[in-house]
Amino acid sequence: MNTLDLLVKNLTKLPGIGSKSARRVAHFLLKADGSWVHELASQIGNLQKNVKKCEHCGNYTDKSPCPICSDPGRDRSVICVVEQPEDINTIEATGDFKGLYHVLTGVISPIDGMGPEELTIGMLIHRLKGGTVKELIIATNPTVEGETTALYLVNLLKKSGLKISQLASGLPAGGDLEYADRLTISRSLKGRRTLLKAEEGLRSIGILNKEKPLF
Numbered sequence: 375m376n377t378l379d380l381l382v383k384n385l386t387k388l389p390g391i392g393s394k395s396a397r398r399v400a401h402f403l404l405k406a407d408g409s410w411v412h413e414l415a416s417q418i419g420n421l422q423k424n425v426k427k428c429e430h431c432g433n434y435t436d437k438s439p440c441p442i443c444s445d446p447g448r449d450r451s452v453i454c455v456v457e458q459p460e461d462i463n464t465i466e467a468t469g470d471f472k473g474l475y476h477v478l479t480g481v482i483s484p485i486d487g488m489g490p491e492e493l494t495i496g497m498l499i500h501r502l503k504g505g506t507v508k509e510l511i512i513a514t515n516p517t518v519e520g521e522t523t524a525l526y527l528v529n530l531l532k533k534s535g536l537k538i539s540q541l542a543s544g545l546p547a548g549g550d551l552e553y554a555d556r557l558t559i560s561r562s563l564k565g566r567r568t569l570l571k572a573e574e575g576l577r578s579i580g581i582l583n584k585e586k587p588l589f
Contacts, residue, residue, distance in 0.1 A: 378404075427459075430501070432477030432494055434459045442466075442475060449473040451508040455498065455527065457481055457515060465513065473511070476501065481519040482526055488519075490526060502534065509537040 375383070378400055385396035403411055427433070428440035435441070442448060442462070452473030456462060462475050478493045501507065512527055514520035528538055 427477075431462075431475045432459065432479060432497070433462050433475060447472075450506050452511065453498075453501065453507050453509075454511040454513050456513050457520065457523075461513065473509075478514075478523065481514060481517075481523040483519045483522075493523075495527070495530070502531070502536065507536065509539065512538065512540045 381400045381403075382393065382396045385391055385399055386393055388396075391399070424436060425434050426436075426438055428435045428443055429438045430443040431440060433440045433442065449472050453476050454465065454471060454473055455476045455478060456465070457478055457480060459477050462477070465471050465475075476494070476498050478495070478498075480488050480493055482488060482490060482493070502510070510527070510531065512524045514524045524540055531538060
């Protein structure tokens with residue numbers, strides 16, 4: 375396999391990049407300015423060495439703690455729990471949230487061998503024990519795994535005295551029922567339920583066990 379074909383093969387390992395897109399990228403790089411290509415290669419080569427996870431929230435950063443955790447202007451009484459670091463960028467882009475974050479680095483998914491122990495839930499509990507946090511916003515994705523993780527956290531922390539909320543999931547503002555898909559309507563209807571009534575469902579898949587008091 376020649377150099378160009380090897381590059382194309384490696385580019386197809388990137389998310390969302392098929393063989394045709396990979397070949398277009400490879401040919402673009404061949405025609406691009408050499409100094410820019412060299413700089414790009416250097417940045418990619420040093421990425422994992424220079425970028426680390428924040429010791430507090432788990433976000434990607436050049437320096438720990440990250441800019442968000444070290445910002446004195448952030449509301450430290452609110453923590454938004456997300457699945458992955460990239461979710462922080464999505465929420466920050468709205469400009470509406472001024473609290474802190476916590477990255478779980480995944481979701482509970484027994485079929486994938488991911489249980490609560492594989493997530494950073496222990497680190498989250500440690501952060502909550504300081505008494506500064508008053509509200510926890512669960513912003514996991516509206517998937518079966520995301521909902522399972524959210525319900526696990528709610529049941530784990532329901533006696534902590536924290537206000538626990540979850541991002542709304544359902545019909546968009548200005549949307550009509552006529553044009554909404556079944557899944558969206560279903561989630562809107564299910565949004566009526568309270569999160570604190572989920573113990574039986576979690577026990578049925580062997581996730582919820584008796585937990586020791588956390589506070």
